[in-house]
Amino acid sequence: MKRALLLLLISSGRAAARQGPPPAIDPRVDATFQIYDRGDKAAAKRELDKLLVAAASDPAAMVLLAHGLDMRQEYAWAEPFARRAVLLRPDFAPCQYALGVSLLFTDHVEEAERVLRAAAGRFAGTQDEPDLVFSLAMACVLQNKRLEGGLTFAKAIELQPKNALYRFSAAENDRNLKRLAEAEAGFRLAMTLEPPHADAAWKLAMTLAELGRFAEAEPLFQRAIAQGTPASRQSAAYQFAVFLFERGRAQEALPLLQALVKARPADRMAWNYLARTLRALGHKEESAAALKRYQSLQAEFDRTETDYLLGLIRAQRSGGRAPDGKQMPERH
Amino acid sequence: MRASAARSRTVVLLALVAGCGDDERAQGGGDPSAASASPETAEDPTVRFRLVDEASSRGLTAMNHCGSPTAKRYALEEIGQGCALFDMEGDGDLDAYLVDGCGLVAPPDPQGDWTPALDGECRLFENDGRGHFRDVTEGSGAGLKVFGQGVAAADCDGDGDVDLYVTCWGKNHLLENDGQGHFADVTDRAGVGDDHWSVGAAFFDADGDQDLDLYVGNYFAMARARDPDCWNKVDCPYYEMLAACGPKGMVPEPDTFYVNQGDGTFRDASEEAGIRSVEPRYALGVVAFDYDRDGDQDLYVANDSRGNYLFENDGHGRFTEVADLAGCALSSAGLQQAGMGVGCGDFDGDLDLDLFCTNFSHDDNTLYENDGRGGFLDVSSRQAFGTEAWLALGWGTDFVDFDLDGDLDLFVANGHVHPVADRRAPELTYKQRCRAYLNDEGRYRDVTPAAGSGLTRRASFRGAAFGDVDEDGDEDVLVAAQNEPPALFVNYPAEGAERHWLTLELEAVGRNRFALGALVVAEVGKRRLLRFVHSGGSYASSSDPRLHFGLGAATRVERLTVTWPDGSTQFAADVAADRKLRWRQGAAPEPRLP
Numbered sequence: 001m002k003r004a005l006l007l008l009l010i011s012s013g014r015a016a017a018r019q020g021p022p023p024a025i026d027p028r029v030d031a032t033f034q035i036y037d038r039g040d041k042a043a044a045k046r047e048l049d050k051l052l053v054a055a056a057s058d059p060a061a062m063v064l065l066a067h068g069l070d071m072r073q074e075y076a077w078a079e080p081f082a083r084r085a086v087l088l089r090p091d092f093a094p095c096q097y098a099l100g101v102s103l104l105f106t107d108h109v110e111e112a113e114r115v116l117r118a119a120a121g122r123f124a125g126t127q128d129e130p131d132l133v134f135s136l137a138m139a140c141v142l143q144n145k146r147l148e149g150g151l152t153f154a155k156a157i158e159l160q161p162k163n164a165l166y167r168f169s170a171a172e173n174d175r176n177l178k179r180l181a182e183a184e185a186g187f188r189l190a191m192t193l194e195p196p197h198a199d200a201a202w203k204l205a206m207t208l209a210e211l212g213r214f215a216e217a218e219p220l221f222q223r224a225i226a227q228g229t230p231a232s233r234q235s236a237a238y239q240f241a242v243f244l245f246e247r248g249r250a251q252e253a254l255p256l257l258q259a260l261v262k263a264r265p266a267d268r269m270a271w272n273y274l275a276r277t278l279r280a281l282g283h284k285e286e287s288a289a290a291l292k293r294y295q296s297l298q299a300e301f302d303r304t305e306t307d308y309l310l311g312l313i314r315a316q317r318s319g320g321r322a323p324d325g326k327q328m329p330e331r332h
Numbered sequence: 333m334r335a336s337a338a339r340s341r342t343v344v345l346l347a348l349v350a351g352c353g354d355d356e357r358a359q360g361g362g363d364p365s366a367a368s369a370s371p372e373t374a375e376d377p378t379v380r381f382r383l384v385d386e387a388s389s390r391g392l393t394a395m396n397h398c399g400s401p402t403a404k405r406y407a408l409e410e411i412g413q414g415c416a417l418f419d420m421e422g423d424g425d426l427d428a429y430l431v432d433g434c435g436l437v438a439p440p441d442p443q444g445d446w447t448p449a450l451d452g453e454c455r456l457f458e459n460d461g462r463g464h465f466r467d468v469t470e471g472s473g474a475g476l477k478v479f480g481q482g483v484a485a486a487d488c489d490g491d492g493d494v495d496l497y498v499t500c501w502g503k504n505h506l507l508e509n510d511g512q513g514h515f516a517d518v519t520d521r522a523g524v525g526d527d528h529w530s531v532g533a534a535f536f537d538a539d540g541d542q543d544l545d546l547y548v549g550n551y552f553a554m555a556r557a558r559d560p561d562c563w564n565k566v567d568c569p570y571y572e573m574l575a576a577c578g579p580k581g582m583v584p585e586p587d588t589f590y591v592n593q594g595d596g597t598f599r600d601a602s603e604e605a606g607i608r609s610v611e612p613r614y615a616l617g618v619v620a621f622d623y624d625r626d627g628d629q630d631l632y633v634a635n636d637s638r639g640n641y642l643f644e645n646d647g648h649g650r651f652t653e654v655a656d657l658a659g660c661a662l663s664s665a666g667l668q669q670a671g672m673g674v675g676c677g678d679f680d681g682d683l684d685l686d687l688f689c690t691n692f693s694h695d696d697n698t699l700y701e702n703d704g705r706g707g708f709l710d711v712s713s714r715q716a717f718g719t720e721a722w723l724a725l726g727w728g729t730d731f732v733d734f735d736l737d738g739d740l741d742l743f744v745a746n747g748h749v750h751p752v753a754d755r756r757a758p759e760l761t762y763k764q765r766c767r768a769y770l771n772d773e774g775r776y777r778d779v780t781p782a783a784g785s786g787l788t789r790r791a792s793f794r795g796a797a798f799g800d801v802d803e804d805g806d807e808d809v810l811v812a813a814q815n816e817p818p819a820l821f822v823n824y825p826a827e828g829a830e831r832h833w834l835t836l837e838l839e840a841v842g843r844n845r846f847a848l849g850a851l852v853v854a855e856v857g858k859r860r861l862l863r864f865v866h867s868g869g870s871y872a873s874s875s876d877p878r879l880h881f882g883l884g885a886a887t888r889v890e891r892l893t894v895t896w897p898d899g900s901t902q903f904a905a906d907v908a909a910d911r912k913l914r915w916r917q918g919a920a921p922e923p924r925l926p
């Protein structure tokens with residue numbers, strides 16, 4: 001949601017349709033974001049901590065801070081501002097939305113679902129409804145309530161049929177549920193709507209490969225590698241390398257994987273496939289080195305996960321809340 | 333989904349009108365217990381078999397015990413038991429063994445270990461030759477009162493009868509058969525009483541000396557001596573619920589490998605064989621097979637929540653773990669899946685052995701296609717396993733030619749671990765349906781609704797054993813169920829199905845008499861069907877080692893080629909269909925008696 005619109009809405013209180021000028025915003029809000037955007041996160045955090053106290057009764061400041069931090073993917077930092085904003089203006093949908101989003105991305109998904117479900121009901125028929133419903137769908141699928149998630153995505157799409165993000169997320173859920181025809185249709189729409197979803201092309205390619213339509217998949221992978229965002233191009237390159245390896249085209253997969261491990265040296269699975277590709281090509285020593293790297297990364301991942309789990313079990317036993325999540329990792 | 337929902341509605345209406353399952357048995361009686369199940373069936377003329385649950389009417393009524401039926405505090409109470417189909421007295425028919433668990437007793441001292449309540453008993457059932465069973469546990473010596481998990485059945489002492497190795501939480505047990513179905517517990521003498529929490533096990537000839545060695549897959553430590561905190565790890569968050577903890581966060585137990593010393597005793601060779609050179613994981617399903625066709629028996633171990641193992645044998649019983657490079661440790665998406673059961677067979681007819689792993693809910697079961705060059709490709713996503721398979725939690729499994737058309741179909745026993753999963757219904761349920769997948773020229777599709785009323789039964793199913801219990805030429809399935817009697821899915825042909833078959837019982841020279849590891853190729857027209865003799869596989873269960881060939885419309889096999897465990901080969905030409913043959917090494921196949 002754009003900042004200006006947010007301000008206008010919070011000043012008017014859409015539910016009551018009051019008119020009035022936008023409120024004056026505490027100048028420290030912008031100053032804090034400027035500090036953050038310059039890269040001094042520690043200083044920004046100190047300012048944020050002060051603002052949480054100093055501006056505690058200012059709903060506009062609270063929601064702007066929550067929203068701004070969400071936009072910067074600082075969801076854990078956003079959460080207390082969003083909570084405060086909800087407390088001050090429970091009738092204002094963006095407050096609920098900001099809280100829902102910050103909870104979603106700090107892995108407190110159950111609470112996010114509760115907040116978003118209530119808000120989606122409360123703000124039904126308003127222009128905030130689509131995003132609330134969509135976020136509720138995300139909360140569902142993040143908890144593996146895939147069937148309900150599918151129905152909820154469908155509702156969001158009904159409200160906003162030309163939203164590529166909605167189409168993409170619904171298609172990804174369909175792909176997980178093995179509804180490949182529906183997934184294909186969804187990814188195609190997510191590619192063609194404006195603005196298109198950056199990852200739709202290579203996800204469509206994966207879906208087509210799963211349907212055995214390899215010839216159709218290949219140019220889509222190539223297109224995604226050529227045209228996507230930097231992150232999307234890397235993901236597409238990885239998936240295309242896997243595709244090529246599985247089609248027995250290890251020689252073509254090799255340069256993609258070599259580039260990937262250079263760009264993302266901690267990418268376990270890129271190292272894994274690199275090891276397998278090198279082995280298929282008969283490069284035993286290089287394969288062994290890549291395998292060693294993969295296994296070391298995997299072991300580190302396992303250790304971290306185990307430590308997290310043991311912490312979670314201890315927190316559960318003592319009745320505390322896990323600091324950055326409360327879900328067991330998926331059992332796969 | 334919309335199409336399938338509409339179809340489901342139609343199916344329910346049809347079933348209400350027609351009376352579900354009335355015409356699904358071309359022979360034999362039905363099971364009244366099946367009538368209470370939901371009529372979620374459909375007509376599909378391409379499905380030429382029906383699975384009917386006849387456990388109750390055929391006498392397999394033993395109740396399973398595995399902790400509380402509804403409130404399971406520890407994973408011990410959740411992972412469930414296996415079963416076996418084996419010929420205990422050499423009379424040619426398949427008898428049944430149901431491993432049982434029991435309840436758990438809290439320690440008087442909070443710092444002590446929980447102990448087994450011993451209120452369950454493993455049960456032995458004798459087949460009367462017509463597929464009806466009688467409980468013969470009493471006095472058989474097989475009625476172990478333990479916290480049992482699984483069973484491996486094989487002639488481990490080479491005396492011509494089938495012995496039982498029962499895995500347990502606590503000491504495992506080796507039950508030596510006297511050939512008449514009486515068993516003596518020879519665990520201590522044999523030296524195979526691994527006291528970890530063991531689940532899957534497999535007998536196989538690891539070192540080529542023609543006797544059977546033993547691999548035991550171990551899960552995690554549930555004893556304070558090995559994990560002082562194990563009993564305190566309870567109430568782990570599972571979505572919005574609390575459930576038993578594990579395996580992640582628990583202390584994995586190392587697997588054990590025993591070498592048969594040929595004198596009735598075994599030696600723990602885990603270290604020298606290379607089994608302990610890898611980090612311990614959470615082993616469940618185990619199968620021995622020759623993945624690279626180099627003539628020795630390799631091992632595949634399905635690990636829960638960690639990468640699976642593939643131990644490559646150097647031909648002398650020394651192993652190197654190669655699953656990462658071979659591509660069968662993880663899913664193609666790089667996930668360490670929750671490996672439970674494992675099936676092994678040539679699903680695509682290219683004369684190498686492929687693998688199928690069952691996994692946790694909200695995940696694929698994984699079909700690994702052997703590329704014939706020492707590698708595997710995860711081809712699961714190209715199958716039509718469907719939404720239900722992805723939501724289900726799989727256990728016992730194997731490749732089975734249900735419709736006797738020559739290719740290998742798939743069976744999966746399902747059931748969730750956590751009873752609280754029901755709070756997530758309908759997406760998650762504790763009790764689930766077993767599922768059947770039809771092989772359509774190398775691509776599987778879910779045909780469960782059309783595969784007979786038996787598959788409408790919902791339970792928390794676990795281990796599955798496969799074999800022809802009613803001696804009609806096709807394979808049936810025995811499936812253990814948590815805190816319930818088992819299911820016995822008897823396989824019946826659809827009306828008018830053309831299904832010829834051949835059953836082979838191999839008898840090798842030496843002490844590996846049942847020829848574990850032997851490969852047989854049947855040439856039928858342009859097709860070549862590969863089957864192999866093995867123990868282990870599935871989940872904690874043991875299937876009949878006899879080989880089943882579905883021949884479809886063919887009435888003869890042009891040529892049979894057997895590769896015996898010692899590497900020698902033999903041929904037989906122009907073999908008539910619809911017969912049960914015994915093939916002794918060095919002799920010609922002959923009708924199996926009785």
